[in-house]
Amino acid sequence: MPEEKPIVDPFKPYRGRFGSYERLPETGRDRDDILDELSIMADEENARWKNGRISGTFYHAGEEHREFLNRVFSFFSHVNVLQVDLCPSMSKFESEIVSMTARMLNGDKVRKANPDDEICGTVTFGGSESIMLPMKVYRDRGLVEKKITAPEIILPLTAHPAFHKAGEYFGIRMVLAPVNEKDFRVIPAEVKKLINDNTVAVVGSAGNYPYGLIDPLDELSDIALEHDVGFHVDGCLGGFILPWIERLGYRVPVFDFRLPGLTSMSADTHKFGFGLKGNSVVLYRNLKLRRYQFFQMAHWPGGIYASPSMTGSRSGGLTASTWAAMVYLGEEGYLKATAAIMKVADRIKEGVSGIPELQIIGDPTFLISFRSNDVDIFHVNDYMISQGWRFNGLQNPPAIHFCVTMPQTLVPGVADRLVEDLEKGVEYARTMTGKNPRSGALYGMSGTVDGRSQLVQVLYGTFEHLFRV
Ligand SMILES: Cc1ncc(COP(=O)(O)O)c(C=O)c1O
Structure with a gap:
């Protein structure tokens, strides 16, 4: 598996790259300058999910749809819904x-x-x-x-x-x-x-x-x-x-x-x-x-x-x-989107069912979760992360899930690639037996009472960190 690049602080990648503000700037900045900076961040962050490798989170990927909604938003962005007489x-x-x-x-x-x-x-x-x-x-x-x-x-x-x-x-x-x-x-x-x-x-x-x-x-x-x-x-x-x-x-x-x-x-x-x-x-x-x-x-x-x-x-x-969004899509639009999502989900279900080391949990539709009795599922997840995938980690029992949304329907072959990578992920996990997985590393600890309370402190500490400039 390719080595991951060391990341100093995954939550603050813009530190040192763009200016930081602990207080209001004395004079305002140039609009174009602000727009340039924000478009760089948005483009880089969008590239993370546009390849269809992120579970859930981004539900509609159509750029035209988003532009349409943004345009509608702009007509009423300044309006307060509470002031019913004015609007x-x-x-x-x-x-x-x-x-x-x-x-x-x-x-x-x-x-x-x-x-x-x-x-x-x-x-x-x-x-x-x-x-x-x-x-x-x-x-x-x-x-x-x-x-x-x-x-x-x-x-x-x-x-x-x-x-x-x-x-x-x-x-x-x-x-x-x-x-x-x-x-x-x-x-x-x-x-x-x-x-x-x-x-x-x-x-x-x-x-x-x-x-x-x-x-x-x-x-x-x-x-x-x-x-x-x-x-x-x-x-x-x-x-x-x-x-x-x-x-x-x-x-x-x-x-x-x-x-x-x-x-x-x-x-x-x-x-x-x-x-x-x-x-x-x-x-x-x-x-x-x-x-x-x-x-x-x-x-x-x-x-x-x-x-x-x-x-x-x-x-x-x-x-x-x-x-x-609702009147633009109408029943026809929702049906069409759902048919595309289910086509991908069905392929993933079929593919995962064909991997003997993985067991699908329950009888799912658009969101597929699975676990394993043979390998550590978080080793599989480690491999998937190295290939740019982002599953959601679950606990009690340890498992991972993938929620299919529109981005997966827009990139041809995503479901096949996911299944192929999962097969390789299982192989990788076999070679890692006995070692600690990188992802979900806290889950082993969070299974104990002590571990849970430590984990909560870590999470609260992360919130405090996020609110720091
Ligand atoms: C089943 C279910 N209920 C509730 C929520 C909470 O929704 P929100 O994050 O919009 O508050 C979620 C979010 O993923 C969910 O999956």
Whole structure:
């Protein structure tokens, strides 16, 4: 394997190359000079993923699409969505983003099931907010309607950390349910066992981040109905691609508002919605639930204040460009993109299945994770890194995943190359048995209690480092 060049500080590669600012420059800089400098950084950073070797992260790679969204952004970049009287375009865009997302996720079925229900939602700044807000909703509903003062929410071990962030921020106890060792989806019977008088909601994913898998949502829906608790499906990752995967004829379990017990769902426009970063949607089964999300302060000296979500001022540019992405692509555009993504994903699945040392986890669609009983998967990952690939490392059990997005569809032969490199990676891993892998080196340590707390200190230290000039 080629030796990696020694890197002094991978987080600060521009130190010494471009000027640094600890304070405002005394006089402003030349615009062209600034643009030149930024275009160098952008070009270099874009080259990292445009070859199709990066898992997830960059969802749409079409330059024309990005230029179109940037143009739309520029019309409203200075607009604050909160000032509704000054920019009525924003409520048009937001209500339509919510409505289009709701219809895509079978929101029209809720009224047919119960005439008192009405699908609704809000736009948020991203997946984490679209998860955290409904957690607050269930906490507040539990207090108001059931006098629950120590709320608990039950979620799969594999659910996204944003749920735990909500638990920490909003004082909710997050109770973990184990996943099945065979198919890696949450075990409904275990969820049921964990329900008590303080439970305000249960959670499932469609699909989850580690494995891209869909939990047994139909069973979770029944449990939620039986115990009269909320049921949130995290569709941040899958919400904008699973509907089209299903439409293409793949076998996909029901994951949306067709589930009678589903009370809220998150779906990220800034992932497979192919909008710009900083935008997502959260949907609720009825207006009463959404009311628990709204905030008001009627007696503030600054005026009567109300806001629908966590953020105060928000960029009109993001709202407009999300709306533009959706109406530009339409059903046809999303279907076409999904077909291209699935073609690559199917080839990767087929290729990985043909490597005896690797085992695919569960029955995935667009995101493929795998582990190994024969070699250290992080040695395989080390080899892949040396070839310019970037997989995502997983733990408990050690595994890696690759999430297929649009860049892989635009570079011919990427899937074949990935499989060929994986085969070589397995060979390389065989030669490294007994040695420590370079990637995921912390995972061995993070498997112990001591290791975990050290790792957290390292991560917090990294944040502190990132905020230094
Ligand atoms: C399944 C899932 N849920 C939630 C999130 C959080 O989304 P965001 O990073 O936009 O806050 C992610 C992000 O990758 C995800 O994969």
